[in-house]
Amino acid sequence: MLELRHRGGCPGPGGAGTPPPREGEAAGGDHETESTSDKETDIDDRYGDLDARGDSDVPEIPPSSDRTPEILKKALSGLSSRWKNWWIRGILTLTMISLFFLIIYMGSFMLMLLVLGIQVKCFHEIITIGYRVYHSYDLPWFRTLSWYFLLCVNYFFYGETVADYFATFVQREEQLQFLIRYHRFISFALYLAGFCMFVLSLVKKHYRLQFYMFAWTHVTLLITVTQSHLVIQNLFEGMIWFLVPISSVICNDITAYLFGFFFGRTPLIKLSPKKTWEGFIGGFFSTVIFGFIAAYVLSKHQYFVCPVEYRSDVNSFVTECEPSELFRLQSYSLPPFLKAVLRRETVSLYPFQIHSIALSTFASLIGPFGGFFASGFKRAFKIKDFANTIPGHGGIMDRFDCQYLMATFVHVYITSFIRGPNPSKVLQQLLVLQPEQQLNIYRTLKTHLIEKGILQPTLKA
Amino acid sequence: MTELRQRTVREEAPPEDKELESEAKIDGETASDSESRAEAAPPPAPIDDTPEVLNRALSNLSSRWKNWWVRGILTLAMIAFFFIIIYLGPMVLMMIVMCVQIKCFHEIITIGYNVYHSYDLPWFRTLSWYFLLCVNYFFYGETVTDYFFTLVQREEPLRILSKYHRFISFTLYLTGFCMFVLSLVKKHYRLQFYMFGWTHVTLLIVVTQSHLVIHNLFEGMIWFIVPISCVICNDIMAYMFGFFFGRTPLIKLSPKKTWEGFIGGFFATVVFGLLLSYVMSGYRCFVCPVEYNNDTNSFTVDCEPSDLFRLQEYNIPGVLQSIVGWKTVRMYPFQIHSIALSTFASLIGPFGGFFASGFKRAFKIKDFANTIPGHGGIMDRFDCQYLMATFVNVYIASFIRGPNPSKLIQQFLTLRPDQQLHIFNTLKTHLTDKGILTSALEDE
Numbered sequence: 001m002l003e004l005r006h007r008g009g010c011p012g013p014g015g016a017g018t019p020p021p022r023e024g025e026a027a028g029g030d031h032e033t034e035s036t037s038d039k040e041t042d043i044d045d046r047y048g049d050l051d052a053r054g055d056s057d058v059p060e061i062p063p064s065s066d067r068t069p070e071i072l073k074k075a076l077s078g079l080s081s082r083w084k085n086w087w088i089r090g091i092l093t094l095t096m097i098s099l100f101f102l103i104i105y106m107g108s109f110m111l112m113l114l115v116l117g118i119q120v121k122c123f124h125e126i127i128t129i130g131y132r133v134y135h136s137y138d139l140p141w142f143r144t145l146s147w148y149f150l151l152c153v154n155y156f157f158y159g160e161t162v163a164d165y166f167a168t169f170v171q172r173e174e175q176l177q178f179l180i181r182y183h184r185f186i187s188f189a190l191y192l193a194g195f196c197m198f199v200l201s202l203v204k205k206h207y208r209l210q211f212y213m214f215a216w217t218h219v220t221l222l223i224t225v226t227q228s229h230l231v232i233q234n235l236f237e238g239m240i241w242f243l244v245p246i247s248s249v250i251c252n253d254i255t256a257y258l259f260g261f262f263f264g265r266t267p268l269i270k271l272s273p274k275k276t277w278e279g280f281i282g283g284f285f286s287t288v289i290f291g292f293i294a295a296y297v298l299s300k301h302q303y304f305v306c307p308v309e310y311r312s313d314v315n316s317f318v319t320e321c322e323p324s325e326l327f328r329l330q331s332y333s334l335p336p337f338l339k340a341v342l343r344r345e346t347v348s349l350y351p352f353q354i355h356s357i358a359l360s361t362f363a364s365l366i367g368p369f370g371g372f373f374a375s376g377f378k379r380a381f382k383i384k385d386f387a388n389t390i391p392g393h394g395g396i397m398d399r400f401d402c403q404y405l406m407a408t409f410v411h412v413y414i415t416s417f418i419r420g421p422n423p424s425k426v427l428q429q430l431l432v433l434q435p436e437q438q439l440n441i442y443r444t445l446k447t448h449l450i451e452k453g454i455l456q457p458t459l460k461a
Numbered sequence: 462m463t464e465l466r467q468r469t470v471r472e473e474a475p476p477e478d479k480e481l482e483s484e485a486k487i488d489g490e491t492a493s494d495s496e497s498r499a500e501a502a503p504p505p506a507p508i509d510d511t512p513e514v515l516n517r518a519l520s521n522l523s524s525r526w527k528n529w530w531v532r533g534i535l536t537l538a539m540i541a542f543f544f545i546i547i548y549l550g551p552m553v554l555m556m557i558v559m560c561v562q563i564k565c566f567h568e569i570i571t572i573g574y575n576v577y578h579s580y581d582l583p584w585f586r587t588l589s590w591y592f593l594l595c596v597n598y599f600f601y602g603e604t605v606t607d608y609f610f611t612l613v614q615r616e617e618p619l620r621i622l623s624k625y626h627r628f629i630s631f632t633l634y635l636t637g638f639c640m641f642v643l644s645l646v647k648k649h650y651r652l653q654f655y656m657f658g659w660t661h662v663t664l665l666i667v668v669t670q671s672h673l674v675i676h677n678l679f680e681g682m683i684w685f686i687v688p689i690s691c692v693i694c695n696d697i698m699a700y701m702f703g704f705f706f707g708r709t710p711l712i713k714l715s716p717k718k719t720w721e722g723f724i725g726g727f728f729a730t731v732v733f734g735l736l737l738s739y740v741m742s743g744y745r746c747f748v749c750p751v752e753y754n755n756d757t758n759s760f761t762v763d764c765e766p767s768d769l770f771r772l773q774e775y776n777i778p779g780v781l782q783s784i785v786g787w788k789t790v791r792m793y794p795f796q797i798h799s800i801a802l803s804t805f806a807s808l809i810g811p812f813g814g815f816f817a818s819g820f821k822r823a824f825k826i827k828d829f830a831n832t833i834p835g836h837g838g839i840m841d842r843f844d845c846q847y848l849m850a851t852f853v854n855v856y857i858a859s860f861i862r863g864p865n866p867s868k869l870i871q872q873f874l875t876l877r878p879d880q881q882l883h884i885f886n887t888l889k890t891h892l893t894d895k896g897i898l899t900s901a902l903e904d905e
Contacts, residue, residue, distance in 0.1 A: 199819065215659070369639050435892075439892065
């Protein structure tokens with residue numbers, strides 16, 4: 001969610017060099033009057049006091065160079081810079097959407113790898129910003145430690161959650177059994193090693209910087225790694241739980257922009273001056289309709305609707321099942337006022353479409369707050385974009401800032417309203433118990449199942 | 462674990478600037494730092510909180526010994542307080558843990574305000590406390606309600622709260638997040654983001670640790686008492702050994718720590734841990750998991766002690782046999798575990814202390830706060846405990862007990878019938894393969 005005004009003013013090629021301060025608050029009269037002494041020679045204090053100084057006193061991060069490919073530049077060389085920029089953004093948007101479709105076609109495993117790749121890139125972008133803000137690129141050890149912590153946290157999360165899905169595979173291998181059983185201990189030991197290395201690496205004049213980078217790394221991990229793991233858990237629930245939320249957010253982005261472009265008049269929030277109420281509300285309604293339709297289209301196919309399972313015989317992921325009730329057409333009687341409008345008594349819907357309304361509503365109403373948060377962050381640290389990976393759009397984080405809250409919401413929604421605990425996890429924990437406990441539980445379960453009539457007493461299943 | 466030299470400096474040089482200057486000189490930094498520090502609003506000068514009684518009683522001694530006495534008396538007071546609370550039972554312990562958590566949070570957040578001069582930021586104090594409330598609500602709901610399961614199922618409002626718990630907690634957090642975004646003020650973006658980050662890191666440190674402590678407590682009070690006492694013992698022993706035998710400095714970060722203190726403290730703590738666990742393993746009230754009794758509506762600690770807490774014979778390895786003169790020794794298996802706990806407390810626990818020392822140096826503060834006379838803030842006392850709680854929890858989860866069987870059955874009962882059947886069949890196959898389930902048993 002970039003502000004268009006930045007893009008519009010950017011000269012095409014060779015965008016490096018100090019651009020005139022375009023942010024309103026950096027210009028003229030908003031300078032902080034806090035007096036800061038530049039007498040300190042201690043690196044800690046020089047950059048530590050960075051915090052106490054006003055926003056405008058901080059030097060801008062040097063902008064990155066223009067990475068638009070040569071082909072595009074030649075093709076569009078005739079147009080004015082504003083339209084050229086519009087075309088670049090449009091082409092890149094279409095490219096990204098096609099890439100998205102391609103990966104969906106290739107299957108869940110590729111999707112998981114993609115999510116992991118995006119997570120690593122987002123982490124890298126945010127950490128790089130931290131280095132530049134604190135001029136701490138040369139701090140001893142720190143780059144290694146940041147990546148090490150990323151590895152530890154990923155290892156912990158993958159072991160806790162994803163391993164449950166591979167239960168049958170894991171049962172076979174002895175070493176994996178050992179890793180799973182003592183997983184928490186191993187992850188903790190790895191983290192502790194990183195923590196001790198951090199303490200040992202504290203250097204006299206750089207204490208504050210090092211603590212800042214330590215905290216920056218942890219907050220970044222909290223944001224990026226937890227979100228990406230929730231995304232993967234949603235994915236395992238069924239690809240539709242991954243696709244519909246993400247498309248709703250993208251759709252909201254695009255339609256809010258279009259509505260704002262054509263009808264925008266009243267500004268929405270000071271933080272992002274280009275956002276308008278018309279765009280916000282128009283985007284809301286179009287996203288709900290889009291989500292409704294997308295849910296209808298996707299609910300028909302087993303490929304999207306079934307939980308992803310790992311089959312050990314085939315050694316790959318399969319999505320085959322009996323679709324649950326959520327994904328079976330049901331008749332709903334329409335409330336009276338809609339009856340008059342549509343002139344029908346009942347309508348056949350998938351129950352999932354009702355849920356999709358909730359998802360789209362969240363995507364349109366609360367998702368933008370993730371975008372405002374990222375805008376505020378960029379203004380606070382005087383950066384235009386998180387990075388320059390995607391020409392015309394900025395970094396990966398710029399594309400994913402609205403998704404930030406969506407993944408958590410979908411996960412919480414699923415666990416609260418859709419399904420109970422994860423069956424594979426229950427199974428996993430059962431298999432770890434002591435034999436006597438397992439036997440006891442087996443007897444209890446058997447009694448329960450026979451009582452409920454799920455298990456026939458005479459049938460040896 | 463405050464450095465003693467800071468204490469003596471404080472006693473001899475009350476004015477804040479002079480003290481900072483001497484500290485700055487020790488660190489080799491330029492004097493201009495302390496100037497600039499003093500220019501901006503300085504943190505409140507450490508008030509001498511020592512009660513009048515003590516002041517008068519010790520007025521004759523030299524300031525160094527007076528300080529030593531103040532610390533000693535306060536140490537004994539805190540240890541006595543600890544014993545009283547243990548006597549009062551698990552409920553009071555949980556409340557104390559909760560209070561300590563809130564106080565630590567308050568101390569660290571106040572430091573953040575002082576560092577960033579952000580005390581007047583709009584909304585921010587409210588938001589920090591609100592986030593603390595949300596995260597506590599989330600953790601208490603996730604963990605503690607498991608222990609109160611039957612109570613929760615009985616009461617309708619509690620049942621609904623528990624069923625939609627994650628959703629409610631997430632909504633609460635989201636409200637706070639949106640308030641934060643709406644409260645961003647033009648000139649203060651960076652400050653506000655810093656305080657937001659600071660709050661979250663503090664929550665991560667303080668709240669998760671305190672919940673792990675409560676988890677450990679529910680396992681059995683011994684899992685709470687032995688680790689905490691080992692850390693305290695290590696503190697005291699390392700100080701004593703360093704005082705009497707200290708010669709080689711340990712780490713630049715804390716110049717008063719010595720290798721002799723470190724190693725002496727390690728051995729003393731292991732021995733102390735062994736003795737303490739021997740004493741405590743004999744009593745049911747320490748050893749049994751804390752349970753909530755629905756009929757009496759209170760906590761009970763009554764059970765058949767598990768294998769860990771029953772005396773067993775161990776053969777002494779040949780090398781020790783000749784020294785000790787016994788063939789076998791009767792120990793509780795828990796004592797073996799206590800060796801692991803004490804080792805962690807002595808070897809890795811101090812890193813928590815170094816971390817806190819580095820933090821205090823980074824932000825040029827002497828103590829986290831001034832709550833306890835002679836010792837500093839609550840956080841100063843608990844900085845070494847920081848890692849210990851997590852370690853004990855991970856240790857228990859990995860080595861002592863597996864998942865909770867009754868909780869598993871509860872989760873099982875909420876699954877769909879086809880899922881239940883699938884799990885049942887897999888379990889059956891697994892048991893049959895392992896030979897635990899035979900056809901004879903099957904027909905029961």
